[in-house]
Amino acid sequence: MSSQAAHNTLLIPGPIEFDDAVLQSMSHYAESHVGPAFVKTFGETLTLLRKLFQTTDPAAQPFVISGSGTLGWDIVAANLIERGEDALVLHTGYFGDSFAAALESYGAKATQLKAPIGDRPQLSEIEAALKEKPYKIITITHVDTSTGVLSDIKAVAELVRRVSPDTLVVVDGVCSVGCEEIDFDAWGLDVVLTASQKAIGCPPGLSILMLSGRAINVFKTRKTPPASYYASIANWLPIMQKYEAGSPSYFATPPTQLVHALHTSLSSITAKPVSERFAIHTQASDKVKAAVAELGLTQLATKPENQAHAMTAIRLPEGLIAPDILPGLLKRGVVFAGGLHKEIAPLYIRFGHMGVSVTDPNRKDIDGAIVALKEAYAEARKAKGL
């Protein structure tokens, strides 16, 4: 890690530690956004996304847009649903509430199906909800970063196709793309939106989406124009298509350095079968979750099938709150995140284990963090007389 100054190991659920080569791409020299060199880089980046999402359907369409992951919600809300139409939002934490708020900003009616903290809505509940009224879209947070709960998007998509085939299946994959299995075509997904700074391993600043041909068609047959300018698919679709076909086109200046970094990151990720990448994340996750259990600690996500593979939300025992243990971790050079779920924020901490921290065999980030967790936890208990 020679090019990076010594720093604490960042093991929050994003941004994550970055590979040297990715960071070097961030300092790429100035380049015209419509010149042939950048056109090639951007076009290849879009094609590499198809590989990451395991889609070979030519009707599927990748988008890379300057913005945070949040922008992806606006792109869905402004283009794929119209004022007064219904959205079913599966809620597994903070990000369900936020997605619903984004949809409502554009006049959609968002119905949330909420699970208890640490759980996810059951398929039977989702089926019942889908039969109540025709939903234009259903949204699923693949991994809710606030709880570490993993949703079974394959099963939900199957259910939707069976009981409400016109409903678009929209996956918030901000904390899942690059670490959890996603088989875009085979699972019949319509939208997966994500951001650059989590398991894709590129600095923050890119909103990334994959849309199915069905989603593009829903957009094209809207009764009203898109309810945004910057988030309008009408403005971005020709740009993405032209760059991928090798020609420049202008709507807004793309973030050239971030696109270079994404290109570097995706080239590395897709150089091996993505299934291997998912398996490595599962192994690291198993190791972390075993260590957490060994300490007598529990997770917010109690059922194994609900547990994300790239982060662990660790519930603290009574008498301890996040500020009691995070400084002890930091003292040992490890940065975890505090809680985010508003009802229980101080009562848990979050350990992100994704990207180079788990895939680079030269790094000992996870083993080191487990040791730090054991020590900091013991120290915190002792300080509180527990």
Added chain:
Amino acid sequence: MSSQAAHNTLLIPGPIEFDDAVLQSMSHYAESHVGPAFVKTFGETLTLLRKLFQTTDPAAQPFVISGSGTLGWDIVAANLIERGEDALVLHTGYFGDSFAAALESYGAKATQLKAPIGDRPQLSEIEAALKEKPYKIITITHVDTSTGVLSDIKAVAELVRRVSPDTLVVVDGVCSVGCEEIDFDAWGLDVVLTASQKAIGCPPGLSILMLSGRAINVFKTRKTPPASYYASIANWLPIMQKYEAGSPSYFATPPTQLVHALHTSLSSITAKPVSERFAIHTQASDKVKAAVAELGLTQLATKPENQAHAMTAIRLPEGLIAPDILPGLLKRGVVFAGGLHKEIAPLYIRFGHMGVSVTDPNRKDIDGAIVALKEAYAEARKAKGL
């Protein structure tokens, strides 16, 4: 320029050549977006923007958001004007049409006051238009990158305050902030929106705005909620205020590396009086424009007072089009841009002269480009038998 690989000199009207230190900041190691180190960097960056915009009014509010400059139009359209309200758009090229389109996406009624190509609407015309109906906002492209036309925003703002004091003065400063004088408080401006990749000298990917207290108040007294989620001031205002006050807050993950680069760039810019920076850009512009005249070439902006100081739009003589001369420039290591104004795109070329290319005395970018222009122009004429 040791850290940058050898490359052609980028002299388009943005992105521009970047300083080594700025590019090094782009590869900053991973950092938590809510950790104290980044909070300090982001907070200082917002404060430095106040200095660049020459505002000391505590009610003025800077914003730095992940996105391209285009996002600034959405922020204006979704927050400062409501469905059915009127906007007066002063048109000096391509970007007037685009700003009008952005406003109309949100249901505003945009009336464009168009000048002939290369000119700008006259104050008397603007005054007459303002007296016709109550406009919620007036938008002015400070420098229209498609034509190189400079608008007199100080005079327009004075006029608005006199004849239509409730109208918000909104300046598109994408190609002017950092190179053209802007005295935010003294001139009574309400919004200046810009992007990172032009005269601010930071890679693309940041939407930057300064809003007056009056603009914030117009937002706060809206009758309807903001018509966007990602572009909602309601979501971003508390974030900006908290970071500048030294506390973290979360709405969407900020682009940490780009913010570091902006911090580096703004620290360098504001280390000297900004008036010196504007003067250096004027000197470089005078040199370029004299060289253009010496070649017998004219500018799209024919009147000296209409001419931008950070770019020159050079009209080609009959018989020559942009593809006849751009390759000759490239052969000499210089990248200019082609035309962008749809009515005359092939008939002119654009030479950007801003940022380190004019402020760094060790660089000979402008002198080199003038020599290249002379040679490539002679070569192109010869090839066409002119």
